[in-house]
Amino acid sequence: MNLQDFLLMRQELLLALAVITMLAAEIFWNPAKRSSKSLFAVILFSVVTAAGMIPSEEGFLFGGMYIASSLTTLMKNILNIGVLIILIQSFTWLRKPENSERVSEYFILIFSTLAGMFFMISAGHFLMFYLGLELATIPIAALAAFERYKNKSAEAGIKLILISALSSGVLLYGLSMIYGTSGTLYFYDLSRVFRAGSLQILGFIFFFAGMAFKISIVPFHLWTADVYEGAPINITSYLSVISKGAALFIFILILYSVFPVIKVSWQKTILVTSILTMTIGNLFAIRQQNLKRFLAFSSISQAGYILLGIIGANQLGMTSVVYYMIVYIFSNLGAFGVVTAISNATGKENIDDYNGLYHTNPGLSLTMTLALFSLAGIPPVAGFFGKFFLFTAAAEKGFYFLVLIAVLNTIISLYYYLLVVKAMFINKNENPIAGFKSDLPTRVALTICIAGIFATGFASIIFEYIKSISFGV
Amino acid sequence: MDILSFFIIIPLLTITGIILVKDMKKVKIVAALGMGIQLILSAVLIFLYVSERKGGNTDEMLFIKDIVWFRSLNIHYAVGADGISVAMIGLTSIVVFAGIFASWEVEFLSKEFFVSLILLATGVFGFFISIDLFTLFLFYELAVIPMYLLIGIWGSGPKEYSAMKLTLMLMGASALLLVGIIGIYMNSVPEGNLRTFNILEIKQYVIPMNAQRVFFPLTFVGFGVLGALFPFHTWSPDGHSSAPTAVSMLHAGVLMKLGGYGAFRVAIYLMPEAAKELSWLFLILTTISVIYGAFGAIVQKDLKYINAYSSVSHCGLVLFAILMMNKTAMNGAVIQMISHGLMTALFFALIGMIYGRTHTRIINEMGGLMKVIPFLSVCYVIAGLASLGLPGLSGFVAEMTIFVGAFQHPDLFHRIVTIIAITSMVITAVYILRVIAILLLGPLKNTQFESFGDAKWYEKTSAIALILPVAAIGLAPFWLSSMIGLSMQPIIDKIMSINLF
Numbered sequence: 001m002n003l004q005d006f007l008l009m010r011q012e013l014l015l016a017l018a019v020i021t022m023l024a025a026e027i028f029w030n031p032a033k034r035s036s037k038s039l040f041a042v043i044l045f046s047v048v049t050a051a052g053m054i055p056s057e058e059g060f061l062f063g064g065m066y067i068a069s070s071l072t073t074l075m076k077n078i079l080n081i082g083v084l085i086i087l088i089q090s091f092t093w094l095r096k097p098e099n100s101e102r103v104s105e106y107f108i109l110i111f112s113t114l115a116g117m118f119f120m121i122s123a124g125h126f127l128m129f130y131l132g133l134e135l136a137t138i139p140i141a142a143l144a145a146f147e148r149y150k151n152k153s154a155e156a157g158i159k160l161i162l163i164s165a166l167s168s169g170v171l172l173y174g175l176s177m178i179y180g181t182s183g184t185l186y187f188y189d190l191s192r193v194f195r196a197g198s199l200q201i202l203g204f205i206f207f208f209a210g211m212a213f214k215i216s217i218v219p220f221h222l223w224t225a226d227v228y229e230g231a232p233i234n235i236t237s238y239l240s241v242i243s244k245g246a247a248l249f250i251f252i253l254i255l256y257s258v259f260p261v262i263k264v265s266w267q268k269t270i271l272v273t274s275i276l277t278m279t280i281g282n283l284f285a286i287r288q289q290n291l292k293r294f295l296a297f298s299s300i301s302q303a304g305y306i307l308l309g310i311i312g313a314n315q316l317g318m319t320s321v322v323y324y325m326i327v328y329i330f331s332n333l334g335a336f337g338v339v340t341a342i343s344n345a346t347g348k349e350n351i352d353d354y355n356g357l358y359h360t361n362p363g364l365s366l367t368m369t370l371a372l373f374s375l376a377g378i379p380p381v382a383g384f385f386g387k388f389f390l391f392t393a394a395a396e397k398g399f400y401f402l403v404l405i406a407v408l409n410t411i412i413s414l415y416y417y418l419l420v421v422k423a424m425f426i427n428k429n430e431n432p433i434a435g436f437k438s439d440l441p442t443r444v445a446l447t448i449c450i451a452g453i454f455a456t457g458f459a460s461i462i463f464e465y466i467k468s469i470s471f472g473v
Numbered sequence: 474m475d476i477l478s479f480f481i482i483i484p485l486l487t488i489t490g491i492i493l494v495k496d497m498k499k500v501k502i503v504a505a506l507g508m509g510i511q512l513i514l515s516a517v518l519i520f521l522y523v524s525e526r527k528g529g530n531t532d533e534m535l536f537i538k539d540i541v542w543f544r545s546l547n548i549h550y551a552v553g554a555d556g557i558s559v560a561m562i563g564l565t566s567i568v569v570f571a572g573i574f575a576s577w578e579v580e581f582l583s584k585e586f587f588v589s590l591i592l593l594a595t596g597v598f599g600f601f602i603s604i605d606l607f608t609l610f611l612f613y614e615l616a617v618i619p620m621y622l623l624i625g626i627w628g629s630g631p632k633e634y635s636a637m638k639l640t641l642m643l644m645g646a647s648a649l650l651l652v653g654i655i656g657i658y659m660n661s662v663p664e665g666n667l668r669t670f671n672i673l674e675i676k677q678y679v680i681p682m683n684a685q686r687v688f689f690p691l692t693f694v695g696f697g698v699l700g701a702l703f704p705f706h707t708w709s710p711d712g713h714s715s716a717p718t719a720v721s722m723l724h725a726g727v728l729m730k731l732g733g734y735g736a737f738r739v740a741i742y743l744m745p746e747a748a749k750e751l752s753w754l755f756l757i758l759t760t761i762s763v764i765y766g767a768f769g770a771i772v773q774k775d776l777k778y779i780n781a782y783s784s785v786s787h788c789g790l791v792l793f794a795i796l797m798m799n800k801t802a803m804n805g806a807v808i809q810m811i812s813h814g815l816m817t818a819l820f821f822a823l824i825g826m827i828y829g830r831t832h833t834r835i836i837n838e839m840g841g842l843m844k845v846i847p848f849l850s851v852c853y854v855i856a857g858l859a860s861l862g863l864p865g866l867s868g869f870v871a872e873m874t875i876f877v878g879a880f881q882h883p884d885l886f887h888r889i890v891t892i893i894a895i896t897s898m899v900i901t902a903v904y905i906l907r908v909i910a911i912l913l914l915g916p917l918k919n920t921q922f923e924s925f926g927d928a929k930w931y932e933k934t935s936a937i938a939l940i941l942p943v944a945a946i947g948l949a950p951f952w953l954s955s956m957i958g959l960s961m962q963p964i965i966d967k968i969m970s971i972n973l974f
Contacts, residue, residue, distance in 0.1 A: 407648035
């Protein structure tokens with residue numbers, strides 16, 4: 001192995017470098033110029049993102065423990081873009097006096113959890129996968145408790161760490177059964193020696209449950225709303241987009257490459273959980289008043305739709321999952337961006353507070369509307385294309401019943417998304433949120449989201465590229 | 474650039490223009506200008522189409538433009554037009570043009586109003602020119618969603634309830650349609666070939682019968698909801714009565730026609746075997762629509778509700794005729810779509826204008842309007858007479874053709890439903906004449922009405938733009954029916970071909 005081989009894992013190494021740079025910066029930075037530190041961090045991360053875009057070779061490292069393919073690189077790039085948007089969105093929040101002391105901590109924690117997700121995605125061995133998982137999870141709990149002087153935030157942190165520990169335990173137990181029955185943890189070897197023995201199936205079920213916690217699939221979703229509500233809003237968007245996206249990526253990679261033998265079993269499991277996830281996520285979202293909880297349940301149901309892409313075990317399915325993640329990142333971050341901007345300016349987070357918002361803040365209302373329409377799957381925004389492809393992928397393998405349930409669920413989701421639109425455009429309000437001009441970072445982040453929402457849909461080249469590198473069972 | 478794509482580009486440019494205009498007064502001028510150009514363009518299109526056909530071009534679709542969009546799924550941006558789509562585009566241009574003038578007095582958020590209205594129109598235009606099921610579906614949804622804001626913001630009465638009901642029911646329909654379209658796509662070609670969304674390619678292949686049995690009902694009901702198929706028509710009365718004038722016009726006049734158009738262009742054309750097998754069920758439902766809508770209209774007190782139920786009845790007749798699946802009846806269905814589109818738009822425009830003066834839509838509170846606003850009243854009478862099928866106006870041509878076609882079926886079932894449906898003509902006369910008698914004739918009920926001014930120039934423009942084609946179709950129906958008949962031939966051929974085996 002020569003040094004050049006390390007280029008394969010340049011995205012992880014660059015992130016590690018970024019963490020070290022931020023640590024050093026913490027020591028040497030002039031405390032009087034603290035505010036410029038977040039700008040420095042964002043620029044640093046933009047460089048990391050840009051460097052990840054440079055095309056590179058495929059290959060593997062450490063005897064197959066680490067795999068780098070065009071697909072994993074693309075997945076990491078997608079996550080990078082999402083994180084970049086979140087970092088830009090958190091500028092205003094970091095400038096608050098209670099947070100400004102801990103700016104570097106924020107960035108260091110985010111970078112390390114992202115590095116963990118990257119290792120997870122590139123894993124070729126279950127131990128590597130588990131290491132990445134833990135590295136991804138523990139800093140997130142610290143981030144969720146970032147506003148530790150608030151009870152809810154501290155509560156969110158402790159809930160997240162307990163749930164993560166439990167799910168990791170469940171997952172490890174499953175992995176130990178798989179190891180005990182097959183004698184290997186390498187993905188490639190497992191895919192050949194794995195037989196549908198009863199102990200192996202049991203091991204798989206534990207693995208599935210552990211992943212279901214991370215993706216918050218019903219019935220393992222109960223932590224989601226509480227944590228999302230309590231955590232600082234940028235961390236909520238991080239949890240709902242990046243964390244969930246990474247978990248879904250690795251989930252589909254492992255299902256397709258390690259467990260094709262028991263395809264029929266996991267298709268049945270996904271069929272049931274997908275219906276539950278969509279329906280329960282949607283039904284609970286209707287009742288929510290707090291926008292963070294609202295978006296939490298909405299993101300649960302979105303995970304249910306994404307399972308439709310996984311269930312077919314076909315190439316189109318994987319394509320549509322990766323494609324939908326891009327769409328979902330832009331749409332959800334657009335919605336969260338508006339919630340962040342308004343929460344920073346006024347501290348209001350309820351749907352009722354948004355009554356009459358269009359008359360005072362037309363720009364933010366339109367952004368929110370487009371983002372919600374995209375989540376609901378209304379043309380001409382990208383969500384329409386994403387959902388269409390997910391449904392087509394499931395239909396290709398004959399899951400028409402599931403598709404029917406899913407499209408009916410999109411109608412339920414349209415109802416509650418329209419409730420927010422109605423609040424902004426139609427409802428009257430005596431004293432609406434006063435008009436304010438959002439600051440530059442917020443506007444930049446929202447512009448990126450809007451551009452992404454439109455461009456991802458119409459530019460078929462993105463879809464075709466993903467299709468060319470994804471695979472099916 | 475092909476001529477059909479301009480029908481999407483011009484509305485989009487108009488929207489951009491409206492957004493850029495600073496002066497609120499100029500917004501409606503930009504909108505009227507844009508839709509005026511659109512109207513001229515559709516006249517040019519009709520002319521080009523007729524001269525192409527005269528020149529001996531016998532392709533099923535003309536002006537085809539096909540751009541590959543998503544290559545691996547074989548999704549194209551594909552547009553093309555036959556006589557039916559050309560006629561529907563003409564109808565849409567007229568109604569949208571009249572709708573802009575009918576909403577000349579919108580002051581509240583007028584920019585947003587015209588943007589949403591024209592966005593809706595873009596969806597409708599796109600729908601009629603699409604020959605690719607993906608783009609067709611995309612435009613369908615694009616047409617539905619602005620309705621929510623249009624009714625919710627500028628509507629009247631229980632507008633929030635109506636807007637939500639309408640949007641959810643129509644999107645629910647599109648959900649069924651989506652499954653239907655994906656199902657057609659999956660079975661569009663023999664196993665192993667590249668699947669396609671293109672209507673012209675799918676029709677060359679016979680979709681397997683077991684797939685047709687599943688996807689025909691989904692597709693037909695999906696379109697049928699928009700065409701007010703009983704029992705899924707309930708969005709229509711609430712939606713129409715709460716919507717602002719121009720939106721009611723566009724919705725009853727054009728958007729409901731998407732249902733009828735889609736029902737034969739997609740559901741019946743691509744899956745005629747299942748259509749033949751299941752037509753009895755849907756014939757019963759549409760017959761109920763026809764009769765129930767007409768009876769519903771008799772008992773209503775609100776002018777808009779009367780017309781909304783009347784639309785249920787007339788649009789039910791469109792689906793009824795389509796399900797008869799023979800040439801005469803289907804020709805009649807298309808003429809009925811155009812005729813109903815024009816006269817119902819005229820009705821809603823006039824109701825809006827009358828409401829703007831009286832501030833009530835309850836017919837018993839009005840009376841003797843003929844004396845104070847003669848122009849609007851005469852227009853109302855013309856619309857009414859067209860609706861009840863007076864010879865010389867478009868309604869007669871349409872309904873006559875439909876019933877002649879429907880009666881061509883020799884079997885008892887078809888005869889019975891036809892006879893039941895024909896009775897709706899009598900019921901229509903009852904509610905139309907009742908409204909005219911109470912509303913327009915007799916003594917003036919309210920002395921305040923004496924101060925009314927008759928139609929302003931923009932109201933006259935709107936009304937005349939709609940009356941002219943109604944009379945033209947009534948007096949000279951043959952150019953329209955021959956244009957439609959020629960284009961209906963491939964669909965009829967496809968239906969006939971199934972009798973051979």
